[in-house]
Structures are given as structure tokens and as C-alpha cells.
Amino acid sequence: MRFPAFAGFLLAALPAVGAAQPSAVLNVYTHPSFAAEWGPGPAVKQAFEDQCDCIVNYTVLESGGDILQRLRLEGEGTGADVVLGLDTGTMETARQTGLLGQHERNLDNLNLPIEWTDEVFVPYDWGYFAFVYDTEQLPEPPTSFEALLNAPDDLKIIIQDPRTSTPGLGLLLWMHSVYGDQAGAKWRQLEDHILATTQSWSDGYYSLFMNGEAPMILSYSTSPAYHMAIDKTDRYQAVAFEEGHYLQVEVAALVKTSDKPELARRFLDFMLTPAFQQHIPLKNVMYPAIDLGDNLPPVFERLITPEKVLYMDPAEVAAKRRSLVDEWLNALTR
């Protein structure tokens, strides 16, 4: 039995995995799609390190909700300087932890469909929730919620669970914004069209949509940009709904207890420069938070533009979320 010796050797080799790091380290909590090798994370890290004389260190958590969760658990002892990857659905809960500081930045050059005056959160990208459809399976998709609800029963869609997924919650807010008190009844009407309600967007996209199980999936209006620019295919398109589309804004904030607040603020400033924002369109597949002018990839010109932007104030979302989830549950689990 040489097992323990071998295990000891492996354990001893572990510290070699974490590389040695210089003095000023900016700790950023973020989620996988940002930090992935092909996400904006690595290029952004490089660009910021070139000008800050510091090291950017990402801690990658499963989702925006997990970033918030981690922050809450660590409390004032948190090692994070910046959190990046919260969104308008989780923002208010994050604010209520009291762990985030005011950004004190000038946000004049923001380019969002809504006016942004928040003193804690700085937006870095945005997008609309939309149904993406497979043009080969479904040449003529329904162009409104009403049309979807009244479509023949064999038109199936894939959605995500609002209890576990950001787009899932987005659909809940979308339906609420469109139908208000009628939303519960409309959910019951939609039920026949729902093939699957997956835990995460990834499960639905990979396991179901890309396997051709249903021709429509709840996603983002920007999703086709990736398929058109990177996969070089026009097969997957988003459909514009007449009732309008719900807006998601992704945000970052600095942590109050950080011992490098200047560095953290410099990072937030850097976030709204082209050096950062140019990586957003195709690497995060969202709209950049500032006007990139000619640097916006041409495929973005071909995306749908909603006639009406639906948006609920984050405080309202936080106040209503639980009752909306309950309404959804009651509608679908009679």
C-alpha cells in the first residue's frame, strides 16, 4: 500500500497550483460566464493590470445569486473588493446587506434604455429577455405573448425555473409586467406549451434546445449575435414580442470593507471605458453599457429592438418576488 505516500505527495503539490502574487491584489467575485477563458474576464484582467500596477484576482461562483450568498455569509470579513455579476433581480437584496459602498462615480456616458441613477451599483452590460427560436423547426414563430398562448398545443417552449435561474425570474417579471393581476391565469394558459422548466439556462440550452427538443427557449435577445458572429449561422433568431421585452442590467459594486477602495473605484471607472466594454458584445453576448460607436460588432445591428421596454424597479422586484413566485407555483401546481 503506497497510497498514503502518493496522496501526501499530491497534497504537497497543491500549493503550487495557486501562483505567487504581488502586493496590490484586487479581489473580484464574479460568475463563470464572465471569468471563463473565452469570456471577457481574462482580457479585462490583462487590460486593467497593464495600467493599475496590481493583480486582478477572480473568485468564480456559480451564479449572481451565489455571489450575493457568499457576500452575505462572509459578512464584513469578506475578502472581496469588487462584486461583478449581480443584476437588477438581485441588486436590492445585495443592497440590503449593507456590505456595499457607494460608487461616487460619474455615470454620464452610460448608454442604457433606461435612466440610471443608482448610487451603489454601476451597470456594465444589459440585454432583453426574449424567446430564441430555431428557424428550421419553426419558420413562423408567434410574435406576441397572446399569439404564444393561443398557439396550437404542439408548439412547445423551454423555460427556466424562477426559483433557481435568472432568466427564469426574468420571465416571471416579464409576464407580471405585461399581465399584472392576470399573470396567474396566463401562466395556466402557457402551461400546455411548456415542455420543460430547467434548473439553469445552460441545462435548457444544451440538453434540450440544441438537441432540437423544442423550437423555442427563453433566453436573451442578444443570443443570436453569438450564433451569427461566432458559429456563423443565422439559424437561431430571437422573436420580438409586441407586448415589449423585459430588461436585465448586469451590475458591479465595490465592497464597503475593502482596504483598497481607490483601486476598486479605479476598476469601476475602467469598467465603463472601451478597453473593458469592447469585450462585452461577443464575449458576454450582451449590449455594452456605453456607446461603442463603430466598435459594436455589425451583427448587433441585426438583433431585434423591442417596441416597448419593460422594467421594474429593483426595490419593487425585491418586494414582490416571493409573492410572484408563489403565484406562479399556485398556477402550475394545482
Next chain:
Amino acid sequence: MPSPGKPMTETVSAAVFSHPRWRFWPGMLIALSFLVLVLAGLVSLLQAAGSLDPSNVLGNRYLRGVVTFTVWQALLSVLMSLGLALPIALALARHSRFPGRSALLRLMELSLVLPTIVAVSGIIVVYGRQGWFTSAVSAWLPDHGWNLYGLNGILLAHVFFNAPLAARILLQALESVPEPRLRIAAQLGLQSVWLWRAVQWPALKPVLPGVIALVFTLCFTSFAIIMTLGGGPSATTLEVAIYQSLRFEMDFSQAAILALIQLAICASLWWLAFRCRADTGLLPTSARTPHLQVPGWPGQTLINGALVGLFSAFLLAPLVATTARGLPALFSPEGLAAIQNQLLPATGRSLLIAVPAGLGSVVIALLTLAAARQSEGRWHSGLPVVTGYLPLIIPPLVLGTGLFILLRPSPGTPSEGWVLVSLINSLMAVPFVLQVLRGPFLSVDAHTLRQADQLGILGWHRWRWIFWPLLRRPMALGLAYGITLSMGDFGVIAIFGSPGQPTLPVLLYQQLGSYRVESAAGTALWLLALLLIIFAGLSGLTRPKGVFRTIQRRSPYA
């Protein structure tokens, strides 16, 4: 039970670890510390929750429905998994030498450790609306009404994951039937019902309660499968509700209560399983002679053949689908670059976590069994084994969150985080390793051990000459389970947060989160191949050589 690696404390003349306390205390200490860890995790969660109001949960119609559905689907899954596993195990025990048998065994071991998203995606390619199976059935039976989404899909996936595991454990029990009993059965010409009553049932009875409890628990705590294939919120398990309250509602109190409900249901089942097992004697052991003919009934071979063939196809189809989807991605120019730049480094990192985790789980399982045996008949005898099963019924999210609260405010370095992930992974694998090791470990009967005591075969020698020959193969299987379970783990590493460099499952999720569906298919195939290699490699390494091999591997049913 020896614990190699600890300093030698006995006198020079005695073998290392000779004192009986070595068989008891290491396992007992591990059990106790794990129990403390779990309790501390739960208590810190409850403390963070502040007030606790069970009526809030029990009075909630939705949550009551969740509990009912969770139990209901788990019961059905157990019935179906065992209903399939039993005939398969009997057929495989009877036919111990046919081409592809050992490949089938590897396949059966594999299904349990497949990352959910890989298996589910494979299942959908085969049984989904556009699936191979569905199209084939539609060609013959246009109005078949088969629909994967709903209870159908949940049960199908659970059977896919659990029937092979159950069959594997039952087969091991059948293969340990003592030779004299088989010889008598053969001489008496026992058939079907009588063979079952005299030979097979007594062999299966001791392991059955454990297998039932294991499969029930696995299905009870199932999560992503239920959500993806369940169709909607009416298919919600407790684990989903716990996730919801922890991650989205930050309601620690509700999470803790739900975790306690889960704990109570699963723990009482395990308690029942242990009570059943207590009535049955330990399996004696003896060397087996090759070739003992137990007569079968006419047509049995044919039916068994068809059964095993269908079962193989059932296990293989989703894997073939995964392969078909991943191959083009892996062997494109882009894919080959990805192997070098992403897959190989990620594999290295995964192995760095998984190999220690696998070794840890085998050592913990052995020490646990030793401590349980040493304390047999005393009040604390159940403790080591009970705690060995705790990892199954504690929701990982609850344990992880609890530990996190406990360990704060020290976030630790990434490498410390990885050691923690490795440790938790090894604990998570212990229940499976225990299942694999228990039978062979207990097959060393009291008589042999008494003789060994008299002859002074103690400590290291006792381990080397009595246990090792019997345990090397099960240990290799246990190690394979430990390594591969950790290898496919996404949950634990996600709780603690990974540094920039991803392990294989994290890489897979990163690709999925960034629309890299093709690359993700390649990564899924890579992971699948790696898991297969680990099982095949470890089983090949420990295969007895030469003459010994033919004697040991030939089943007495042949």
C-alpha cells in the same frame, strides 16, 4: 485495522498497528469528527437563521406537496430500479463467462458517476421528442403517447443511474455465495423457486435493505434530473426547495427545517435498513472451486441473454449519443487546440482533487468498517457506519453553507479551498465505497480472525495476508468510485468558489454558460472517456494474474 502512514508505536517485535485499538479508534474518531462536523454545520445554519418556526413549513400547502412528491417518486424509482437490477444480477451471476461481460460491468459502474448534465443530455437524445428511441417507436406505433417529460423521464433517468449500481451490488452478493451451499444445491438439482429460496435469497437478503435505502436516498435527493425532465414545478423535490430557500430567498430557517425533514425521512429509512440487517448473520467465506453446474430451466439462457442485451443497450445508448455529439467537436482543429489548452490542464486539476479524494474515501471506508466490526454488539457499534451514510442524506448545500459559516472569517487561499473540496468529495463518496467494501470485508468470518489472533497474525500482517487478497478488487472498485465521483462533482466546488483555473466539470459549465455548445459536447465526451479509463484501468490493475485468476473469477453458477 491498520492505518498505514501513522508512526510505529508498538515494540519492534510486533507488527505495525498490532494493538486492537488500531482497529477501533481511527474509524471511530473519523466517525465522531464527521458527526461533529455535520452537527456543527447544521447548528451554525440554525444559529444564523435565528428563529425557527416549523409551522411555517408544515402549514404550507406547496411544501407539503413537495415532501409528498419527493417520497412518491423516490419509492417508484426504487421499485423500478430494483425490479430491473434483480433479474440482471441473477442473469449475470448465472452467466459468468460471456464476451463483453466485464465491459458491461464497467458500464454499470460508470452510470452512477456520470455528471448529471452529460447523462441527461444523452437520455434526451435517445428518448426525447426527437430522440432515436422515440422516432423508432413512432415508426411502428404512431399513437404510442410516449412523453419523456414528466414522471416518465424522472423514473427513466433514475433507473438509468441506479439500476446498474443496485445490480452491481446484488451481483457481488450473489457471487459471494459459499461454495458448499452451491455444491449442495447443484447435487440436489435445485431449480428456480427452490434455488432462489435456498441459495439466492439468503445471499441477497443481507444487502437488500442497504441497497433499497441507498437507491431511495439517491432518488430522494435528486435535483437537476427532476427539474430538467419533470416538466414543471409540480415535480419539485425537497432538495430544490432547500436550494431555493438558501440561494434565492436567503431563508436559512426554512432551509434548515427542510434539511431536518429530509434528514428525518432518510435517516429513519436507514435505521430500518440497519435493523433488518442486524437479523442476518455474516456471510462466511471459503475458497471456491471452479465450475459448479446449477441447472437452469429451459429457455433461461435465451431469456437471460435478451435481458442482458436490452440492459446493455439501455445503458449504452445515452453514452453513444454523448459520443456521437462530442466526437466531431473534439476532432475538429478547434477541438484539438482545446485539448491542449483547456482539457489537459483541467484534467490535471481534476485529478489533483479527485485522486486524494478517492484514496481518502477508501481509507475512511475501511477504517469505518474496522471500527464497526471491532465494536460489534456494543451500543456504539452502529455509529461509524451510520455516520458513513450521513453524507448521502445531508444536502451538500446545507453542509457546505454550514461549514462556510463555521469556518469564516477565513476565506483561505485557493489551494486550501481545493484541499477542502477534496476532503468533502471524499466524504461524499464514502457511502458508495462502503457499499462496495462491506460484503468482502465482512466475508472474513470470526473463525478465521480468531485463528489469526491465536497465530499472532496481527496488524500489518493481518491486513496484508487476510484482508488484502480479498479486498484488493473491491478496493479498486471503491477507489474508482471515489475518484470518479469527485471527478464529476460540480456542486461542492461551486459552493466554495473556484479560482480562475477550472476543473473539468467547471470547464463544462463555463462552456455551457458561454454558448460554446460544441466545445461543451467535446468536454462531456472527454470526461466520459476519462471516467471509463479510470474504471477500466483500476479494474485491470488489480485483476488476479495467471492460474489464480481462472480459479477466482469463474463463478460457481457457470
